[in-house]
Amino acid sequence: xxxxSSPQGGVAVDSSGNVYVADSSSNRIQKITPAxxxxxxxxDGTTEQFNFPFSVAVDSSNNIYVADWGNxxxxxxx
Numbered sequence: 001x002x003x004x005s006s007p008q009g010g011v012a013v014d015s016s017g018n019v020y021v022a023d024s025s026s027n028r029i030q031k032i033t034p035a036x037x038x039x040x041x042x043x044d045g046t047t048e049q050f051n052f053p054f055s056v057a058v059d060s061s062n063n064i065y066v067a068d069w070g071n072x073x074x075x076x077x078x
Contacts, residue, residue: 009055022053
């Protein structure tokens with residue numbers, strides 16, 4: 001079960017109703033399904049590594065973008 005450490009900024013929702021949260025202190029992006037299941041979507045041991053992700057956005061094609069504050073980047077998760 002994924003746990004939150006320090007969720008920051010806003011949340012983003014994809015077309016399937018999944019909610020994405022930037023959890024800054026744990027360097028993770030958490031995903032919450034419409035059923036309420038929380039998992040680590042990216043970061044901290046997954047292929048994407050972040051340094052204080054601050055915010056997340058989803059575009060109309062369901063691409064996920066993260067404001068990776070500590071690395072001074074906007075990153076697209078594929």
